[in-house]
Structure formats: structure tokens, C-alpha cells
Amino acid sequence: VDDQELIRFGFRRGLEAEDDRVVIGEAADGHAAIAQAAALRPDLVLMDIRMPGLDGIAATAAIVREHPETRVLVLTTFDLDEYAFGAIRAGASGFLLKDAQRHEMISAIRAVHRGDAALAPRVTRMLLEHVTPRLGSAAAVPGSPAEPAPPTEDPTTGLTDRERDVFLEIARGLTNAEIAQVLFVSESTVKTHVGRILAKLGARDRIHLVILAHRLGLVDDDALPSDS
Structure with missing residues (x-):
């Protein structure tokens, strides 16, 4: 899911080179992503965050809520992107930087698919630094499920x-x-x-x-x- 066609093309080419991965759909915005997830029931969604219309945070929350068997791996330009942390709060299972090498992308996808988290220790530290103070706070992420109380x-x-x-x-x-x-x-x-x-x-x-x-x-x- 990405509003830039060339980005989608690049990720598709990288994934289709793997024998154990099949790309079954694409979407250019959050609304299309939700519709595609409902129709195709993918194991995993690569989700961009900043898109026109419905963003990746709201789309992630909806997909996770309606299809808990589907994992969402967030695509982000910067590992300190506050929007990406919002997607984690919405139920995403990990980060993937857009400039990641092909083997890093495949490794992250396989990790999330088998139930591991696609978070390096450095990113885990940032996740805790950014997310933990906000858990249970009154500031809700638009479109995300309510956070549990401490x-x-x-x-x-x-x-x-x-x-x-x-x-x-x-x-x-x-x-x-x-x-x-x-x-x-x-x-x-x-x-x-x-x-x-x-x-x-x-x-x-x-x-x-x-x-x-x-x-x-x-x-x-x-x-x-x-x-x-």
C-alpha cells in the first residue's frame, strides 16, 4: 500500500523474486487498502503511512480490527517518524524503512509472518521511548483502537x-x-x-x-x- 506507483512497483519486483512470497494485491490509499484486505485476506500488508485520503494509521487500525489474522508491516521514510509509531499503536507488527535493502525487506516480512517482530534493538528503544509515555494517555491516534489503561x-x-x-x-x-x-x-x-x-x-x-x-x-x- 503506497500512493507512489514506482514504490509499489519496486517492492512488488523484490517480493516476486522470492519463491515463498506471492503478491496478491496493491492499493494507493487507506480506503483501497481496507477494501483489498477484506477481499483478498492477505497474510501480511506492507503499509505506507503518509497518503492522501485515508492515511496508513487509520487503515492499519481498521485492518487489524476487522482481520486480526492479517499482519501489517509499516513502511516509513525515517525510523523516528512519529506517524510510524502511531501505526504501531494502531496494531502494526513492525517497521520497514523504505530505503531498506532487498534482503532486509524479505527478512522483515518473514519475521512478522512467523510471529516475530520486525524491530531491531535500536528501533525497539525508540518505540519504547515514543510509545510508552503515550499508552493510556488521553491523546488518541485518529482511527486507532483505544489504548488499555496502565x-x-x-x-x-x-x-x-x-x-x-x-x-x-x-x-x-x-x-x-x-x-x-x-x-x-x-x-x-x-x-x-x-x-x-x-x-x-x-x-x-x-x-x-x-x-x-x-x-x-x-x-x-x-x-x-x-x-x-
Whole structure:
């Protein structure tokens, strides 16, 4: 989804070169994106933010609300784009910079599709810095769902010890594969734990788990791994 045809063309060409990816539709604005998502039920949507008519924030919120099985990966020009953080609050599952290399784009798409978050540790820090102070505030993002009030008690008390271990590693920004290495378990076991954690905590995806962990003070920013 992008109002610039050449941008859409470039992303389509890059994706169609992959045997395990199929591009099933395009849209030039938020209204068309919502209609296409309803008609085609894609696994994942690449969503631009700044578009005429209905922007990507409102479109993301609508798609996530109506089709929770569809993931949205935000396209943004700058990693500090406030609009992109608004899309995360609306339910997007990650960032992708428009100047990303082809392998970075494919990696981000695969990460979101398998349930990981497409957020490098540096971006995770920025997400927490920008989003956490706004969660539960009166300032709502147009078209986005209402944010939950700050938790009055620790909702993670219902997690098992192993689920809590996995939860904390997610909060540090680790992928399923990295968590499996740290905890000496299989990746499929980690995936099972992640599913149970999401269900128990009522979180849509890993990004919201990261935000929750930091809001509860369970992990500090120094715990995030570096990009280097």
C-alpha cells in the first residue's frame, strides 16, 4: 500500500523474486487498502503511512480490527517518524524503512509472518521511548483502537516459570530462534510458549509484549541487545 506507483512497483519486483512470497494485491490509499484486505485476506500488508485520503494509521487500525489474522508491516521514510509509531499503536507488527535493502525487506516480512517482530534493538528503544509515555494517555491516534489503561497489577503472575523466561527474552528483543538458543530448547517449543503467553496476557503480538514488560518495569533498556 503506497500512493507512489514506482514504490509499489519496486517492492512488488523484490517480493516476486522470492519463491515463498506471492503478491496478491496493491492499493494507493487507506480506503483501497481496507477494501483489498477484506477481499483478498492477505497474510501480511506492507503499509505506507503518509497518503492522501485515508492515511496508513487509520487503515492499519481498521485492518487489524476487522482481520486480526492479517499482519501489517509499516513502511516509513525515517525510523523516528512519529506517524510510524502511531501505526504501531494502531496494531502494526513492525517497521520497514523504505530505503531498506532487498534482503532486509524479505527478512522483515518473514519475521512478522512467523510471529516475530520486525524491530531491531535500536528501533525497539525508540518505540519504547515514543510509545510508552503515550499508552493510556488521553491523546488518541485518529482511527486507532483505544489504548488499555496502565495495569494496576502484574498480569504475568499467571505465567509458568518457563513462559515468564520466554516473555522476558521477548522483551529484550530476541527472536524465537535466539530465545531457543538462550534457553536451550527447540524453536517449536518457544513458538508454543509464545502463543500461550499472548493468550494469557491478551496481547496481539510481540510488540505489545515488549511494551507491557517495560511498563511493568520487568526489563530495562540496558537489557536490550545492541545492533552491532
